[in-house]
Structure formats: structure tokens, C-alpha cells
Amino acid sequence: MERFGILLVGSVRHADVILVSGALNKKGAKRLKRLYEQASKPCLVIAVGSCAVGQGIFRGSYPISERPVDEVLPVACYVPGCPPKPEAIIAGVAKLLEKLRGER
Amino acid sequence: MSEWEERLRQGLGERIIKLSELGRRIYIEVLSRDIKEVARYIFQDLGARFITVSGMDKEREFELIYHFGLDSDGAVISVRVKLDKNRLEIDSISGIIKGAEFIEREIYELLGVGFKGHPNLRPLLGAENWREGFYPLRRNR
Amino acid sequence: MKSLIPIGPFHPLQEEPELFLLELDGETVVGIDIQLGYNHRGIEKLSEAKTYEQITFLVERICGICSNSHPLAYVQAVEEIIRCEVPKRALYIRAVIAELERIHSHLLWLGLAGHFLGYNTVWMWAWKYREPVLEILELLTGNRNHYAMMKIGGVRRDIERKNIEKVLKALKELEGKLSELTQAILDDPVLHLRLKGIGVLSREDIREYGALGPTARASGVEIDVRKNHPYSVYNEVEWKVITQESGDVFGKAVVRCLECFESIKIIQQCLEKLPEGEIDALVKEIPAGEGIGLAEAPRGEVFHYVLSDGSNQPLRHKIRAPSYMNIPTCQVSVQGAELSDVVLILAGIDPCYCCTERLGVVDYRSKARVMSGEDLVRLSQAKTARIKKEL
Numbered sequence A: 001m002e003r004f005g006i007l008l009v010g011s012v013r014h015a016d017v018i019l020v021s022g023a024l025n026k027k028g029a030k031r032l033k034r035l036y037e038q039a040s041k042p043c044l045v046i047a048v049g050s051c052a053v054g055q056g057i058f059r060g061s062y063p064i065s066e067r068p069v070d071e072v073l074p075v076a077c078y079v080p081g082c083p084p085k086p087e088a089i090i091a092g093v094a095k096l097l098e099k100l101r102g103e104r
Numbered sequence B: 001m002s003e004w005e006e007r008l009r010q011g012l013g014e015r016i017i018k019l020s021e022l023g024r025r026i027y028i029e030v031l032s033r034d035i036k037e038v039a040r041y042i043f044q045d046l047g048a049r050f051i052t053v054s055g056m057d058k059e060r061e062f063e064l065i066y067h068f069g070l071d072s073d074g075a076v077i078s079v080r081v082k083l084d085k086n087r088l089e090i091d092s093i094s095g096i097i098k099g100a101e102f103i104e105r106e107i108y109e110l111l112g113v114g115f116k117g118h119p120n121l122r123p124l125l126g127a128e129n130w131r132e133g134f135y136p137l138r139r140n141r
Numbered sequence C: 001m002k003s004l005i006p007i008g009p010f011h012p013l014q015e016e017p018e019l020f021l022l023e024l025d026g027e028t029v030v031g032i033d034i035q036l037g038y039n040h041r042g043i044e045k046l047s048e049a050k051t052y053e054q055i056t057f058l059v060e061r062i063c064g065i066c067s068n069s070h071p072l073a074y075v076q077a078v079e080e081i082i083r084c085e086v087p088k089r090a091l092y093i094r095a096v097i098a099e100l101e102r103i104h105s106h107l108l109w110l111g112l113a114g115h116f117l118g119y120n121t122v123w124m125w126a127w128k129y130r131e132p133v134l135e136i137l138e139l140l141t142g143n144r145n146h147y148a149m150m151k152i153g154g155v156r157r158d159i160e161r162k163n164i165e166k167v168l169k170a171l172k173e174l175e176g177k178l179s180e181l182t183q184a185i186l187d188d189p190v191l192h193l194r195l196k197g198i199g200v201l202s203r204e205d206i207r208e209y210g211a212l213g214p215t216a217r218a219s220g221v222e223i224d225v226r227k228n229h230p231y232s233v234y235n236e237v238e239w240k241v242i243t244q245e246s247g248d249v250f251g252k253a254v255v256r257c258l259e260c261f262e263s264i265k266i267i268q269q270c271l272e273k274l275p276e277g278e279i280d281a282l283v284k285e286i287p288a289g290e291g292i293g294l295a296e297a298p299r300g301e302v303f304h305y306v307l308s309d310g311s312n313q314p315l316r317h318k319i320r321a322p323s324y325m326n327i328p329t330c331q332v333s334v335q336g337a338e339l340s341d342v343v344l345i346l347a348g349i350d351p352c353y354c355c356t357e358r359l360g361v362v363d364y365r366s367k368a369r370v371m372s373g374e375d376l377v378r379l380s381q382a383k384t385a386r387i388k389k390e391l
Helices: A026-038 A050-054 A086-103 B003-015 B033-047 B096-112 C041-050 C050-062 C071-083 C087-117 C120-141 C159-186 C189-195 C205-210 C213-217 C249-272 C324-335 C337-349 C351-358 C375-389
Strands: A006-008 A016-022 A042-047 A075-079 B018-020 B026-031 B049-055 B062-070 B073-083 B089-091 B114-116 C002-007 C022-023 C028-034 C288-297 C300-311 C317-322 C359-363 C369-372
Touching: A016 A026, A016 A050, A016 A086, A042 A050, A042 A086, A042 C189, A075 A086, B003 B026, B003 B033, B003 B073, B033 B062, B033 B073, B033 B089, B049 B096, B049 C300, B049 C317, B062 C300, B073 B089, B073 C071, B073 C159, B073 C288, B096 B114, B096 C205, B096 C324, C022 C337, C028 C324, C028 C337, C041 C050, C041 C317, C050 C071, C071 C288, C071 C300, C071 C317, C087 C120, C087 C159, C087 C249, C087 C337, C087 C375, C120 C159, C159 C189, C159 C249, C189 C249, C189 C337, C189 C375, C205 C324, C213 C249, C213 C300, C213 C324, C249 C337, C300 C324, C337 C375, C369 C375
Parallel strands: A006 C002, A016 A042, A016 C002, A042 A075, B026 B073, B089 B114, C022 C359
Antiparallel strands: B018 B026, B049 B062, B062 B073, C022 C028, C288 C300, C300 C317, C359 C369
16 A cells, blocks of 8 residues: 555544544444544545445444444545455545545 | 263253253253253363353243353253243353353343352443443343 | 555554553553453344345354354354255365465464564565465455355355366465475574463363364364364365464464465365365255354354244354454463563464454553553564564
């Protein structure tokens, strides 16, 4: 991923993008919101995987949050798949970056 | 009578209410008050390996099944106990088998069964986020 | 340069670690509190609302690296209820997929151990050699994980003859590379110093906790579902159960390395002996009854219990993954350990790797949280660097 100019950082304060993967459980939803609020804006959210895109196969399960990720955070890009292939994730990020460059 | 049936009857005698054997699967039923002695016998005397406990709300009653592996023979012994739905408690076997600690906590959390003598009976999976009195594996009446 | 921070089941967004909370006295660990549930998804309950076929896909997703073992144990439990005979060809294919998974899981672990040790070369090589295995899986099943191969009564996809040559060739190459990697690891004096004597579990510990898989086998306990409760075709091919006597993290690493070679052997024999025939018993109905299915996942025994009332959804589905039994052994293995060794001791039992991210250190006296998981990884890497200098 570093080849594309993407670097993993250890703190949300240094992040420009947040990648959310997996089904959100009730515990997670609150924390995710808090984390996003701590990130310096602009900060884009990418939902990776069918569970982040829309709860996927765990929909309706009791510990899973009733609100999918995009009702907790503003999602800029959806990468479906269970699991999404590595190429799909990179394609999603690349598309998002392209879109941003286009808009500037 | 197979060798395992013989050894079970020898060690547990009257405690066995029912016994059925099919291939490598042996199911026995015992009274909940006998669980410590039964678990001890199977784990210590028979040298079986503790696999896990499965719990279930069967509406008229609750049922716990304690599963043990007889690895030398490729068999599994499953011990069934029935619990009165108005008195959901049973002795903990964690004093005999340390590996039972977590699963008893999980059953406590998901089914609301109390394990007497458990050293650390508190939720395992994060129940503090769920509603009071919510036991996910119970059937809603 | 844009930056990314991953958050999700593998890096749960927690300020407070929730999985392992260590209590320290000075630099020594005196206690550990283990809490699970960060990724509780209610799968057993969800199962009751799904059909038997749907459940195969559900249980695949319990874990991304034991993705095949859960469906395998599950379909075996249901097949026990039906008492159906699974065609031989399907049984062979099951073993091929299961062993491929074992190899890629062990290599994943090796890479992580390398990372925790601060041995980035090991990390890179292990993950590099993992790629061909994932490619084989993609060739045979269409996916790098979540293969959707298991089916009640058989397997969902056949292995085409034209692919067998490719796979055998790739495995031969892999064997050579793995030999080199294994030798390099096992001969390394720094690794001996870092991994020997830490995280020791005795045979008694293994028995009391019901520990499984390489964790148990590294302590000399010869339990392996493939040998003890044979399923698929493990009793028709030649292979051996790998054990070590030391019970320490080094022993656990050796077991995992050597198991890869046994897995390669098993796959080769299965592909060479693959009989013609059906891959599916075409099951129509599930009668009432109960069934138990066991399978040896890379981490140890997976246990599924299914209760059927004759309808198309189970009445109860109990799932027990191996890490559930292995994780509590940490209470023993970290006692008295040096803080810089903790990460390796925990990694030694190979929990879902995300678990080791969820570490925290609490000072015994002040009860204040003083360190995070990342800090502990850095401590471990620093220790390795120190030892290297001294040699």
C-alpha cells in the first residue's frame, strides 16, 4: 500500500482516512464515533467489507449495532466483498483519491 | 455392553439415569446434583479430556450437556443434565477442571444459569451493554 | 502523502484494552485479567434463524484464518445426524483444503512472531511464502480465504485435473523455501535466547485447561483430532503428529514449522491418490437428532454440536473454537514473566492475532494503566536488539 502513497499510522490524530472493516457491535459504535471526532478534519471514512458496508451476514444479531457504519459516520467510499480482495481495497482507495483530486 | 458403558456403570452406577451409545458417541443423563462426582469420575478416573459445555433453553426445562473426549478411542461422552427453569443453578466443576471456568461464565451470561462455587462468576462477553435481564440464548416467551 | 488507520475487528477501536490486562510488580507479571467479547457476534443464536445450508457460510466467518475448519466440523456434525456417507473424492478434497489452510495459518503466525521479535526478515519471508499457498487456494476455490468449499454431504467444488500439476509443482517449490526458512529460524542463537524457557506450560496445565493444538503438542501432549478422532482421509495417508517436550514458545514455533511439512506431505498424497467419483451425497433432509463434529484447525480442535428437530433450521448449534481453551492458559504462562516477553508468550498460543493487539499493563500498586500493546511489542523488539548486540 505504501507504493500508492498510503501509510498506516498509529494514531487517529495523524490520519487522513479511517478504514472501517467488520461488523460494528454495540460497544464499538460509540467508540467509533468518538474516534472520528478526535481525528483532525478533513478525514475520510472508507467502509471495507460487506459487514462495514451494511452489516452483512451478521444483520439482526443481538450484539451487533442496529445502525450500520454509515449511520454513525459519513462514509465516503464503500468497498463491498466478504472478504474484499486486496486489489478491491486498493482500487477503492485509489478511486476515492482520484475523486478528491478531481474536485480540487 | 461396550467397554465404556461398562466403565461408566462401574464408576457411576445408579447415578446414570439414561445411557445411549451409537458408534463413537455416548450420551448419558444424570441428575444435576451429581454433576461434580460425574465430572470428576470421567475427567480423573477415566482420564477423559474436557471439551466444553453446551446449554439450552428447552422451554419446559433447561439442559446442559458436558462433553468429554476419549481421545485414545476417538469417542465423545456427553453428559446431559436437566435444570428446573425456576431453579437455574448447578455446582461449578471449575474446581475439578480449570478449563471449565470460562464456559460456565459464558452460560451464566447467555442463559442465566448460576454456577455455585465458581471463583469468578461474571460476564465474559460484554453483557454490560445489553439490557438488564437479557439472556440471548433464552427463548422469549 | 495520504495516511490510513485501520479500525475493525482486528484493531478494535478501544482506548482501553479489553482482552488481556496485565498486573505488574516492577518488571514482573504477577497477574493477568482476561476478558473476551470484543468481537462477539452472536453466531450461535443467529444459526437458529438460518437454514442448514446458510450456516455453512455463516460459520466460515467466525475466523478468517480458521475459515475452513469451522464449516468442516459443522458439516460433520450434521452428517452424523443424517448418517450419510460422504463420497471418497469429497473426503480427499476436504483434506487438501484443510491442510492448505493449516500451512497458510502457520506461516501467518510465523510472520507475526517475527514482527514481535523485531525480526522483520522472518516476517517478510513468512508472508512472502504464504502468498503461493493463498494463490493455490484461489486457484482451487476462487478465494484467498472464506473458500465456501464445505457442504453437508460433500464439497461444493471439484478439483480439476489440470490444476493438480500446478499445485504439486507449487508445493514442491514451497517445501524447498520452507526448509531454508525453518533451518534459519531453528539455528538462530538469538531466537534460542528469546524463545526458550518462556511461556512454559506443563502437561498438567494442558490437561487442566483442556488446551489444544500446537499449544498442547509443544508440551508433549499428543492430541490431534486428525489422529484421535479421524475424519476425512487422515487415516489413509502417511503423516505424523508433531510434538515437542519443552512446552515453551520455542517448542510451539517448532511444532508449527514442522507441521507445515506434514501438511505438504498430506496434500501431495491426497492429490496423487484422488479417486474418481462424486463430490456430493446430495442430502435432501435433515432428520431429528443430535450430532457432534470435530476438526483439527490450525489452532487446535474445533467442536460443533447440532440439535435438529427435523425442520430446516437447527434447534441449537453450539460452537467451541480452540482458542477458547488456549487463551486461559495465559494465566499460567505469564506468571513471573518479564514484561518484554509477554507479547511472545501470548502470541505463542496463536490466538486470533488481533487478540495480542488488545493488551494493557496495569501497575499492581497504583492500579494505573501504564502501557499499551504497541508499547509491549516495542519492548520485545528492543530486547531482541540488545541480545543481538551482546552476541
